[in-house]
Amino acid sequence: MIITNYMRSEHRACDELFADAEKSVIDGDFTKAEEQFLKFSNETLRHFKKEEDELFVVFESITGNSEGPTRVMRFEHEQVRGVIGKMAEAIESRDKDAYLSLAESMMILLQQHNMKEEQMLYAMCDRVIPQDKKEETLKNMDKIEL
Amino acid sequence: MFNQGGLSLEQAPPISVVLRFFITGGIFGVILSLFMLFNIDNSLIIVHLLGLGVMASFMLGAMFQMLPVIAGVVIKTPTKKALVVHILLSLGILLQISAFSTSSNPYLYLSSSIILGGGLLYASILMFKRLIEIKDHSSSSKGMLFAISSFIITIILGVVMLLTIGGYLDMPYLLLKLRDIHYSFAIFGWVTLLIIAISFQVIEMFFVTPKYPTIMTKYLILSLFSLLVIKSILIFSSIDTILIDITLSSLLIIYAGVTLHRLYRRRRPTADGSVWFWRFGMILLIISLSTFFIDNLRDITYISFIGFALSIIFAMVYKIVPFLVWFHLSNQGYMEAPMMHDIIHPKRVKIHFFIHLTLFIILIINSFLNFTTLNIVSNIFLTISFSWILYHIVIATRKYYYIQRSFTPIKW
Numbered sequence: 135m136i137i138t139n140y141m142r143s144e145h146r147a148c149d150e151l152f153a154d155a156e157k158s159v160i161d162g163d164f165t166k167a168e169e170q171f172l173k174f175s176n177e178t179l180r181h182f183k184k185e186e187d188e189l190f191v192v193f194e195s196i197t198g199n200s201e202g203p204t205r206v207m208r209f210e211h212e213q214v215r216g217v218i219g220k221m222a223e224a225i226e227s228r229d230k231d232a233y234l235s236l237a238e239s240m241m242i243l244l245q246q247h248n249m250k251e252e253q254m255l256y257a258m259c260d261r262v263i264p265q266d267k268k269e270e271t272l273k274n275m276d277k278i279e280l
Numbered sequence: 281m282f283n284q285g286g287l288s289l290e291q292a293p294p295i296s297v298v299l300r301f302f303i304t305g306g307i308f309g310v311i312l313s314l315f316m317l318f319n320i321d322n323s324l325i326i327v328h329l330l331g332l333g334v335m336a337s338f339m340l341g342a343m344f345q346m347l348p349v350i351a352g353v354v355i356k357t358p359t360k361k362a363l364v365v366h367i368l369l370s371l372g373i374l375l376q377i378s379a380f381s382t383s384s385n386p387y388l389y390l391s392s393s394i395i396l397g398g399g400l401l402y403a404s405i406l407m408f409k410r411l412i413e414i415k416d417h418s419s420s421s422k423g424m425l426f427a428i429s430s431f432i433i434t435i436i437l438g439v440v441m442l443l444t445i446g447g448y449l450d451m452p453y454l455l456l457k458l459r460d461i462h463y464s465f466a467i468f469g470w471v472t473l474l475i476i477a478i479s480f481q482v483i484e485m486f487f488v489t490p491k492y493p494t495i496m497t498k499y500l501i502l503s504l505f506s507l508l509v510i511k512s513i514l515i516f517s518s519i520d521t522i523l524i525d526i527t528l529s530s531l532l533i534i535y536a537g538v539t540l541h542r543l544y545r546r547r548r549p550t551a552d553g554s555v556w557f558w559r560f561g562m563i564l565l566i567i568s569l570s571t572f573f574i575d576n577l578r579d580i581t582y583i584s585f586i587g588f589a590l591s592i593i594f595a596m597v598y599k600i601v602p603f604l605v606w607f608h609l610s611n612q613g614y615m616e617a618p619m620m621h622d623i624i625h626p627k628r629v630k631i632h633f634f635i636h637l638t639l640f641i642i643l644i645i646n647s648f649l650n651f652t653t654l655n656i657v658s659n660i661f662l663t664i665s666f667s668w669i670l671y672h673i674v675i676a677t678r679k680y681y682y683i684q685r686s687f688t689p690i691k692w
Contacts, residue, residue, distance in 0.1 A: 153488045153547040160549050213611075234550070235621035241548075242603045245485040246349045254352045257416040 136268055137189070138256040140275075144181050145248045151177055152241070155225075159233050164225065167233075171225050175218045176280055178244075182211045184275040192271050193259050203255050210247045217243060293344055293358035295608045299677050300366050301341025302597060306670030308333025308373065313663035317656075324380045330586065331466060332396070333373050334666075338593045339474060340365065340403055343424075345600060350481055351421035353410040361406065368399025379442070389446025397439035404431045419497035423477025426505045430469020437462040461512045467585065468528060469508050473501055475592050479539060479558075486599075487555065488547035492538060500535060504528065522573075529569040536562040536569075553629030554595045560637060561591030567644075579647040587640040594636065594669060598629045601673055605680045613689035623676045632668050639665055 151174035158167035190204040217240045224233040263271065312329040344362055347353040355361060372395040379388035411425040437458050443449045444458075480497050483489055491497075511524045540562045543555060568584035571577035602623035609617035639661040646654040 149485070149488045150547055153549065157549040216610075231621060232619065235619040238599075238620045239603060239606050241486060242599065243607070248485065249349055249481060250352065253350075253416060253418050253421070 135260050136272065137259045137263070138252060140272055141181075141185075141189075141256050142252050144177075144184075145252070148174060148178050148181060148244075152237075152244075156234070156237050159225070159230055159237075162230070164228050168225055171221065175222065178214065178218065180278065180280050182214075183280065184278045186211065187278060188271055188275045189259060192263060192267060193255075196262050196267075203250075203258070207247070207251060207255060210243075210250075214240070214244060214247065292348060292607070293355070293362070295604050295680060297358045297362040298341045298345045298600065298604060299673065300362065301337045301344070302601065302673050303670065303677065304366065304370055305334050305337030305341065305593075306666060306673055308337060309666030310663065310670060313659060313666050317659040317663055322380060325377050328373070328376055328380070332369070332376075332400075335471060335589060335593065336400070337369065338597060339471075340369070342478075342593075342596055342600065343407060343474075345604070346478070347407060347410070347424070350478070351411060351414060351418070351424055353407070353414065353421075355406065355410060361403075365399050365403040368395050368402070372396025372399050376442070379446075386446040386448070389442045390448060393439045393442035393446070397435055397442070400435045401432065401439075404428050404435065408432060418481075419501070420477045420481045423473055423480065423501040426501050427470055427474035427477055430465045430473060430505065430508065434462055434466040434470055437465070457515050457518075460515050464508055464511055464515075468504065468532075471589050472532065473504060475589070476501055476504075476535060478596070479592075482596075483539060483542050483558070486548075487543060489542040490545055492542065496535065496538060500531060504531060507531075525572065529572050533566050533569050536565040552626045553633045554599055556630070556633045557591045557595035557598075557636070560633070560640075561588045561595065564588040564591060564640065577647075580644055583640065583643045583647060587636075587643075591636065594632065597669065597673070598624060598632075601676045605676050609680065609683050612684075613691060614683050614687055615690060616683050616687045618679060618683070623679055624672050628668075628672060632665065632672075635661060635665050635668060 151170060155167050155170035155174050158164070158170055186208060190207065194200040194204055217236060221233060221236045221240060224236055260268070308329055312326065312334060315326065315329065344355065344358060347355065372392055375388055375392035376396055379385065379392050382388060408425070408428045411421060411428060414421055417425075440449060440451075441455060441458055441462065444451055444455055480492055484491055507524050507528050511521050511528070514521045514524065540559060543559055543562075546555075564584040565588040568581050568588060571581045571584070602620040605623045606617055606620050639658060642654055642658045642661065646658060
């Protein structure tokens with residue numbers, strides 16, 4: 135379960151960054167919120183990149199299927215990227231209500247996505263990728279920068 | 281080599297699948313409150329309007345939506361299947377109420393057992409078959425499996441009882457035992473296990489809370505289900521079930537306490553209506569089970585349990601409906617898709633919470649005082665409560681179809 139554990143802990147770390155930014159918006163501290171939101175979006179986008187450039191590629195090469203679950207996950211990443219863009223606009227224009235409304239959508243969208251990955255895709259990865267390949271993939275993911 | 285069926289682009293069912301059940305749940309809620317308001321004192325009707333018309337409608341709608349997400353289960357052709365279940369459920373409940381109110385017409389009992397029982401068994405067996413195929417079970421998907429199993433047991437016993445009362449089966453001597461097992465599986469199995477299964481995912485992930493203790497996510501649902509099975513055997517053998525009831529209640533009180541503690545330690549700062557509904561629901565669950573063994577307080581036990589179940593249902597509906605409207609419209613490429621707060625504003629949810637809170641405080645107080653005036657006031661609050669949620673689901677649905685009718689989506 136090393137893939138599931140590694141990726142799940144990244145999800146939780148992103149959730150905490152997301153919650154920090156949301157708290158600052160509620161408190162009206164947009165300068166702090168901007169900084170925290172940037173951290174959240176960078177970490178989330180980096181996590182997506184790790185998946186799209188490493189994990190999914192390995193999974194697709196082993197299963198010979200690039201039209202299955204990884205395609206759905208890539209599609210959902212695009213949806214999340216779209217909402218990140220809108221949230222960034224809301225934070226820039228100091229629009230608290232728009233930000234909190236988008237944050238609600240983002241949270242559900244992101245958690246639905248995370249549930250699918252944690253319960254299905256990562257479990258599949260842990261099952262089909264050989265142990266040495268898994269370790270190599272984790273090392274390669276660590277090196278990925280935005 | 282492995283099952284990829286859980287992940288497909290079309291996995292989210294069309295919005296109509298979910299909304300039809302939610303609107304029906306709201307309508308049955310209003311009908312129920314009108315029954316109460318006009319003092320139609322038939323507890324069988326009230327219990328079944330609430331348990332099936334309101335709770336099962338909302339819970340089946342939510343299951344159609346959540347199975348693909350929480351359990352990776354895809355129900356093929358969901359629109360058709362949901363339509364069949366919806367028609368059979370609605371018609372079946374009306375027949376059942378007619379049977380209970382006239383009580384002398386055996387054909388009403390027969391037809392309601394076939395239509396209502398058939399519709400509910402069709403839905404639950406459909407979900408059960410998909411859930412049991414899962415290879416990598418999470419605590420939530422396993423919990424849903426036990427909840428659905430409890431629902432199937434509840435339905436079968438219900439059908440047997442309807443046929444017995446209608447005179448088609450000859451076992452009236454078993455009726456009281458069957459009734460006790462039927463209610464146990466409905467209340468502690470179907471409703472409670474489903475809420476627990478969902479909470480294991482929703483609380484931690486949506487409110488960013490510490491994890492539930494592993495021992496709880498691993499064994500609680502299994503233990504509760506096993507206790508229900510043992511309880512049924514004891515009821516059948518006419519042996520006292522007090523020890524099982526104490527264990528069952530203690531486990532649920534611990535669960536509610538842990539959930540409240542998780543919510544208290546949540547990292548997400550929002551204290552919207554949904555959080556309050558969850559908190560109040562858990563407090564009511566604790567009240568309900570702590571009064572379970574005191575005969576004089578039996579009314580409080582029932583009232584608080586109903587309040588618990590409705591609190592969690594409302595908490596979920598107020599998140600699911602605006603999200604689905606936004607999600608489906610955005611996915612279809614409508615730039616005009618309203619944001620969640622523009623579909624149902626959190627202030628509206630908070631107002632509903634206060635209506636709901638007031639209602640249950642009055643109900644609990646009046647269980648001691650038994651004032652006619654307070655009874656009328658609580659029935660008015662009940663009517664407002666169900667009308668409020670129905671109105672907001674209908675408005676959200678209208679917004680959805682208005683955007684679809686009035687704008688052109690961008691293809692991408």
